[in-house]
Amino acid sequence: MAAVWPVTHERGDDGAMRVGGMELRELTSQFGTPLYVVDEQDMRGRARAFQQHFADAFAAHGTTCAVYYASKALLASRISAWMCEDGLGIDVASGGELELALRGGMPADRITLHGNNKSDAELTRALEVGVGHIVVDSLTEIQVLSDLAVSLDRIAPVLVRVTTGVHAGGHEYIATSHEDQKFGLSLATGAALTALHAVHDAPGLDLRGIHTHIGSQILSIEAFRESAERMLGLRADFAAASGVEVPEVDLGGGYAIAYTAGAEALDPSVAAREIADAVAGAVASVGGSWPAFSIEPGRAIAGPAGITLYTVGVVKEVALEDGGARQYVAVDGGMSDNPRTIMYGAEYSAELAARRSDAQPALSRVVGKHCESGDIVVRDVDLPADVARGDLLAVAATGAYGRSMASNYNAVLRPAVVAVRDGQAQVLIRRDTLEDLLSWDVAPA
Ligand SMILES: Cc1ncc(COP(=O)(O)O)c(C=O)c1O
Structure with a gap:
């Protein structure tokens, strides 16, 4: 059995995840989300x-x-x-x-x-x-x-x-x-x-x-x-x-x-x-x-060296035909930063990255913000039932074929790729900016 999180991954007593000696919530306060992090x-x-x-x-x-x-x-x-x-x-x-x-x-x-x-x-x-x-x-x-x-x-x-x-x-x-x-x-x-x-x-x-x-x-x-x-x-x-x-x-x-x-x-x-x-x-x-x-x-x-960090937005409970329920956890990225789920039916693991939760696990689906019902990041995962807007979510093993296959679908901005090591962060690829996006467009005269 292989580990899904990068080798330097660890959790503090409060449940905060660290990779490469960097606390992930600090990384996201500096670089925003979604964010690709490479160990x-x-x-x-x-x-x-x-x-x-x-x-x-x-x-x-x-x-x-x-x-x-x-x-x-x-x-x-x-x-x-x-x-x-x-x-x-x-x-x-x-x-x-x-x-x-x-x-x-x-x-x-x-x-x-x-x-x-x-x-x-x-x-x-x-x-x-x-x-x-x-x-x-x-x-x-x-x-x-x-x-x-x-x-x-x-x-x-x-x-x-x-x-x-x-x-x-x-x-x-x-x-x-x-x-x-x-x-x-x-x-x-x-x-x-x-x-x-x-x-x-x-x-x-x-x-x-x-x-x-x-x-x-x-x-x-x-x-x-x-x-x-x-x-x-x-x-x-x-x-x-x-x-x-x-x-x-x-x-x-x-x-x-x-x-x-x-x-x-x-x-x-x-x-x-x-x-x-x-x-x-x-x-x-x-x-x-x-x-x-x-x-x-x-x-x-x-692949295993990379994770993607998202901020949770809307959380919705949807009733299933078998009488059960599924928690839909929408994040601020999706198929534009990870098209592998929709393309190949790929499976992933996700966990809260900035806190511990003692809430019951709930059958969950992590979805993106795009205008497609197939815009799924993680099809089936147990996440705590108290997951809420503002939580930081980490998806494991996204180092390969994530950023390299990313798109600007729905005119979203592709996330940055940041390498972490020994408590230092280094930007490998900067985040797209709105100016980038507008500069690709040829405006009417
Ligand atoms: C010619 C060639 N070499 C190597 C690879 C890398 O494959 P993997 O990332 O699965 O190791 C690919 C992937 O498409 C390929 O087409």
Whole structure:
């Protein structure tokens, strides 16, 4: 069973929650709500744990495993700087993420650029700054990238994104390696092999290896094992056909975290050992040399380190058909700062953050302030029956895919992201202002 609150989370005698040595109600009096809070020690500890465990587990087999933080989970230039300092690389999925990663000082050669539909401008920028890998996702892109590389007189280091057919992960929209979805080149139909030949033969491209990402929130080591076996099989098939053993294999991200008390998470030390052992078995069965490996965890680094703080507004009791009742607790944010509940049916934990309550627990639903009945932050949670307007509510494990997926729906202002550590707070991303919002609008003359 994994903890849902950040490692430095504690409660005072009066029930006030602290993270990173900061009392949360003090943080919100300084920065307002909603507010994303990141426990720096927790996030960086997780990054270093992945780095260390995977390096050690693969070193035991005589090879390497690099860790690229999947920045789509949560990115600010300071986060890029943390990852850089902690020895990780970064995976980016757009030109914007690339600029933020570079701004944080991440060396370009430790950046991997992803995307199923990268623009010419994004590919050009990646070539100009010299990213470490560009993951090609289609035959069209191989041609486009080759033309651009030749015209810029650059050599593009390329990984081919492979659809292995392993279906893993929680919701359909976060499983990414089954056949009927938009990413990658299919192993089963031979498209991946064709792409490997195309990259190998194309001018301006340096075929570095193969990449796959099978999905997110994966608890099953079996899925990673299956995926690694299929990838090594493809590598062997290409070697047999071309005489070239690609030097690198990236196995993507997807390591599950706990969102609710009692839920399981994938422990990086266990995952590292078991995946390395599975890979060893696959290398032994297909033969050939060991490639260098890499992985791309995102959620498992940022998710558990983050919480979201809201101020409670309206509390309403609604009668249920079965004769019971549900307490609807409306907060000052919602689907604009956390769309995962409405998108994926995600579950979360929530607790009062500034006081203790001895009131009876009441079946509750935490909802936002948007004009949608689906605007739910936490579908089912027991909160004290005396929860009231003005209370501070904390939702756990919101560090990943919260701020990075946030919107201005209903013209609300996206919250700030504040990192806390050793009693100090540092703004990573400032809150939108009304001036920002009005400045995006082109007013009538
Ligand atoms: C290519 C790639 N790598 C890594 C990740 C990170 O996944 P997770 O945050 O579940 O570890 C994603 C998520 O969508 C992805 O698409």
